[in-house]
Amino acid sequence: MTANEVTPTPIAPRSIGTSLLRRDGVEKVTGEATYAVEHPVTGPDGQPPLHAWLVTSTVARGRVVTVDATAALAHPGVVSVIDHTNAPRLADTSDAELAILQDDAIAFRGQIVAVVLAGTSESAREGAALVRVEQEAEPHEAVFDEDSPTYAPEQVNGGSETDTLDGDPDEALARALVTVDATYTTPHEFNSPMEPHAATALWDGERLTLHDSTQGPRPVRGTLGPMLGLAEEQVRVLAPYVGGGFGSKGLPHAPEVAVALAAMTVPGQPVRLAVTRQQMFALTGYRTATRSHVRFGAHPDGRIEALRHDTVSQTSRIKEFAEQAAVPARVMYAAPHRATTHRVAELDVAVPSWMRAPGEMPGMFAHEVAMDELALHTGLDPVELRVRNEPEVDPDTGNPWGNRRLVECLRSGAERFGWAERPTGPRATVDGEWWVGTGVAASTYPMLWMPGNVARVRSLDGGRYGVAIAATDIGTGARTVLTQIAADALACPPDAIDLDMADSDLPFGSVAGGSSGTTSWGTAIVAAAQQFRADHGDHPDPGVETTAASGQYAAMDGHALHSFGAVFCEARVHRYTGEVRVPRLLGVYSVGRVVNPRTARSQLLGGLVMGLSAALFEDGWRDPRTGHTVTQDLATYHVAAHADVKEIDAHWLDDVDELSTPMGSRGIGEIGIVGTAAAVANATYHATGVRVRGLPLTADHFLE
Amino acid sequence: MDAEITLTVDGQRRTVTVDTRTTLLDALRERLGVTNPKKGCDHGQCGSCTVLLDGRRHLTCLALAVAHDGAEVTTAGGLSGPDGALHPVQQAFLEHDGCQCGYCTPGQVCSAVGVLDEIRQGHASHVSEDLEAEPGLTDEEVRERMSGNLCRCGAYAGILAAVKQAGEQAGEQAGQEGAA
Ligand code: FES
Numbered sequence: 001m002t003a004n005e006v007t008p009t010p011i012a013p014r015s016i017g018t019s020l021l022r023r024d025g026v027e028k029v030t031g032e033a034t035y036a037v038e039h040p041v042t043g044p045d046g047q048p049p050l051h052a053w054l055v056t057s058t059v060a061r062g063r064v065v066t067v068d069a070t071a072a073l074a075h076p077g078v079v080s081v082i083d084h085t086n087a088p089r090l091a092d093t094s095d096a097e098l099a100i101l102q103d104d105a106i107a108f109r110g111q112i113v114a115v116v117l118a119g120t121s122e123s124a125r126e127g128a129a130l131v132r133v134e135q136e137a138e139p140h141e142a143v144f145d146e147d148s149p150t151y152a153p154e155q156v157n158g159g160s161e162t163d164t165l166d167g168d169p170d171e172a173l174a175r176a177l178v179t180v181d182a183t184y185t186t187p188h189e190f191n192s193p194m195e196p197h198a199a200t201a202l203w204d205g206e207r208l209t210l211h212d213s214t215q216g217p218r219p220v221r222g223t224l225g226p227m228l229g230l231a232e233e234q235v236r237v238l239a240p241y242v243g244g245g246f247g248s249k250g251l252p253h254a255p256e257v258a259v260a261l262a263a264m265t266v267p268g269q270p271v272r273l274a275v276t277r278q279q280m281f282a283l284t285g286y287r288t289a290t291r292s293h294v295r296f297g298a299h300p301d302g303r304i305e306a307l308r309h310d311t312v313s314q315t316s317r318i319k320e321f322a323e324q325a326a327v328p329a330r331v332m333y334a335a336p337h338r339a340t341t342h343r344v345a346e347l348d349v350a351v352p353s354w355m356r357a358p359g360e361m362p363g364m365f366a367h368e369v370a371m372d373e374l375a376l377h378t379g380l381d382p383v384e385l386r387v388r389n390e391p392e393v394d395p396d397t398g399n400p401w402g403n404r405r406l407v408e409c410l411r412s413g414a415e416r417f418g419w420a421e422r423p424t425g426p427r428a429t430v431d432g433e434w435w436v437g438t439g440v441a442a443s444t445y446p447m448l449w450m451p452g453n454v455a456r457v458r459s460l461d462g463g464r465y466g467v468a469i470a471a472t473d474i475g476t477g478a479r480t481v482l483t484q485i486a487a488d489a490l491a492c493p494p495d496a497i498d499l500d501m502a503d504s505d506l507p508f509g510s511v512a513g514g515s516s517g518t519t520s521w522g523t524a525i526v527a528a529a530q531q532f533r534a535d536h537g538d539h540p541d542p543g544v545e546t547t548a549a550s551g552q553y554a555a556m557d558g559h560a561l562h563s564f565g566a567v568f569c570e571a572r573v574h575r576y577t578g579e580v581r582v583p584r585l586l587g588v589y590s591v592g593r594v595v596n597p598r599t600a601r602s603q604l605l606g607g608l609v610m611g612l613s614a615a616l617f618e619d620g621w622r623d624p625r626t627g628h629t630v631t632q633d634l635a636t637y638h639v640a641a642h643a644d645v646k647e648i649d650a651h652w653l654d655d656v657d658e659l660s661t662p663m664g665s666r667g668i669g670e671i672g673i674v675g676t677a678a679a680v681a682n683a684t685y686h687a688t689g690v691r692v693r694g695l696p697l698t699a700d701h702f703l704e
Numbered sequence: 705m706d707a708e709i710t711l712t713v714d715g716q717r718r719t720v721t722v723d724t725r726t727t728l729l730d731a732l733r734e735r736l737g738v739t740n741p742k743k744g745c746d747h748g749q750c751g752s753c754t755v756l757l758d759g760r761r762h763l764t765c766l767a768l769a770v771a772h773d774g775a776e777v778t779t780a781g782g783l784s785g786p787d788g789a790l791h792p793v794q795q796a797f798l799e800h801d802g803c804q805c806g807y808c809t810p811g812q813v814c815s816a817v818g819v820l821d822e823i824r825q826g827h828a829s830h831v832s833e834d835l836e837a838e839p840g841l842t843d844e845e846v847r848e849r850m851s852g853n854l855c856r857c858g859a860y861a862g863i864l865a866a867v868k869q870a871g872e873q874a875g876e877q878a879g880q881e882g883a884a
Pocket residue numbers: 742743744745746747748749750751752753754763764765766
């Protein structure tokens with residue numbers, strides 16, 4: 001049965017705009033919230049779960065010659081060892097990242113080559129250590145550098161064009177009076193959600209039930225079903241609580257296939273798999289390193305005449321992922337002559353994937369540091385330079401802007417931050433042993449709306465309403481804001497809403513990714529609520545219901561719908577050690593109407609913190625011999641800790657975007673990370689006069 | 705090798721058979737079904753598994769269960785009253801939105817209770833200027849002392865506000881009781 005498609009109309013905000021407490025806050029502060037391997041799942045006859053442990057490859061490319069499980073099977077508690085010779089066959093092996101244990105091929109170091117099942121996690125871990133995997137190494141290429149051969153992908157992540165060209169940028173660059181020509185790099189970065197990827201799977205012979213740590217129960221079902229040779233309905237994915245994801249849990253990865261295959265070998269017995277923190281660095285996606293060559297040709301008054309952003313990143317030989325780092329350069333500033341290109345180096349490495357603001361985050365680091373250099377070359381204030389390059393229409397499509405308010409974000413941020421007091425030149429302020437400086441960068445993220453969402457509204461007893469959609473709350477506050485949206489769409493208090501989500505048996509919900517969740521699910525909920533009222537009136541009998549599919553509300557065709565922001569930073573760089581500290585960080589955003597100021601603030605601050613973390617610390621070091629990530633834990637892959645975050649604040653403009661959603665809102669999950677690292681880098685330049693063009697901003701850069 | 709130990713978990717005496725390799729964290733989560741403390745790294749690097757162990761904050765992934773026979777464990781679940789009333793620290797986390805995904809949160813909450821207690825007892829920290837003086841409930845002190853608990857969602861601003869609010873409330877209360 002397909003639901004009727006309904007395109008909603010704008011709703012009047014009542015609960016929207018108020019700071020309703022996080023609906024699942026009590027469960028979270030007490031620890032009662034249950035994550036993927038915490039559900040007390042038992043088999044039909046009460047069987048307790050088995051524990052699975054992954055065994056991974058140690059060569060970068062080659063073959064599994066033999067998997068010798070003798071010692072492992074002799075270990076008390078070990079039940080079985082599954083490898084490519086005895087694993088259930090997949091019906092579809094076209095996705096080589098996911099088609100594990102099907103043949104003897106090894107495509108990168110850290111790939112799953114066996115799974116141990118045991119009665120306890122201690123036995124499973126020891127069993128995994130006892131499995132002897134004989135591997136035959138083959139020649140491989142695992143190093144990404146300036147010499148890596150590259151190719152042009154057919155398109156880049158998000159479906160954008162690989163290359164764009166307007167006018168004659170090379171000719172215009174050659175005759176420009178002021179130029180910037182530099183290369184900017186970002187390292188391999190790892191999402192590292194606090195809850196490691198994990199799942200509990202139960203195969204009862206008919207149906208696979210997966211308690212998964214995922215950003216999209218329906219997308220996981222849609223991927224796993226056909227791979228396992230099952231109808232989609234035979235797979236049920238539940239994700240009531242997800243301990244963060246930031247993109248790494250947006251697409252299913254190999255561990256989900258491993259736990260499903262393992263469960264299918266033991267019908268009626270649940271299987272738990274918690275990927276270790278170390279294994280995550282190879283198995284659950286990461287942001288590829290990027291190298292962006294940015295060129296600006298400008299007039300002495302700062303107006304950009306020509307720009308080029310040519311970016312290179314790495315991908316895995318078995319599955320292409322092309323980080324769209326040059327895409328934001330297509331919309332940021334006016335310039336009649338412009339070119340953007342993406343190339344990827346295909347290597348025998350783990351498969352890169354989504355990490356918070358793929359494309360925008362590394363691309364805007366390059367672009368916005370380059371803008372700081374242009375400000376210096378033209379003698380303009382960095383805020384003023386950006387204002388002078390404000391495009392009247394979207395330079396990429398020529399479409400009018402839906403709601404571009406970058407200049408207001410810059411001006412409002414400058415005011416709040418006290419930008420005017422800043423000395424113009426670099427290396428102008430010393431405070432004791434510290435150089436002090438300030439920096440600014442712009443931020444942007446597109447409005448994304450996912451088609452296909454469906455919601456169901458049902459009237460319950462006592463004037464309550466049940467609202468259902470297979471959405472997920474990975475910490476964003478979706479459970480809270482969708483309740484508010486449903487309440488306003490039905491013109492009832494939020495307490496009258498019973499929201500059912502995070503279960504793939506519910507009507508289709510798209511992935512919590514690309515800052516599209518609230519936009520897409522919310523639009524579907526409003527559509528269903530309005531259709532419900534049309535069908536059943538204001539005083540419905542208990543039990544009546546309406547299911548509606550969301551039509552496209554967003555006016556994407558004919559308008560350029562994007563969010564914008566401005567990030568201001570104060571940095572201190574120690575004169576003798578080079579240590580960088582960030583005493584102040586401020587973001588001001590234009591994101592449409594904010595549905596819940598409390599949870600929105602947390603989202604934006606969380607993005608700023610992750611951007612700060614990337615600026616100061618995050619760096620995945622690879623062993624050049626194997627491509628193995630050496631910094632594969634939280635002691636060596638540093639992320640921002642509490643003491644690294646000082647005064648930090650996020651504000652937003654009073655905004656209503658009726659072109660994007662019936663709520664007047666746009667997504668806010670990623671924009672906080674975009675531009676942040678550039679603002680920090682620009683502040684360190686202002687402090688020290690040392691221009692760092694590669695992340696992270698480690699102390700060695702600033703030592704003379 | 706198996707061993708039997710007894711723990712008091714959130715006020716309840718529980719006897720449990722563990723492998724001698726079992727960590728206190730896995731004894732709680734996998735053997736007793738107490739999943740309030742979370743596992744973020746299993747290596748003592750993130751703080752998600754923090755509980756109050758015999759009254760002090762402790763990483764349970766770095767503790768072997770057999771070494772803690774007879775111990776008293778309080779998880780975030782045991783901090784709230786039997787009627788479900790939240791502990792002032794939990795209430796403050798809720799109000800200041802000191803959590804997003806919630807996975808680091810039970811550890812943050814237990815750590816915060818421990819931190820406030822350590823400050824009350826006069827323990828110095830890395831940022832205490834004067835090791836002999838009473839440490840204050842300053843932003844600097846709280847940030848430093850809470851830095852063993854990573855939050856990838858970046859909820860630090862809310863956590864700071866929550867810990868300070870709970871600490872100030874407790875201080876006022878102690879002041880009132882002292883005056884009475
Ligand atoms: S799980 Fe114990 S510190 Fe991370």
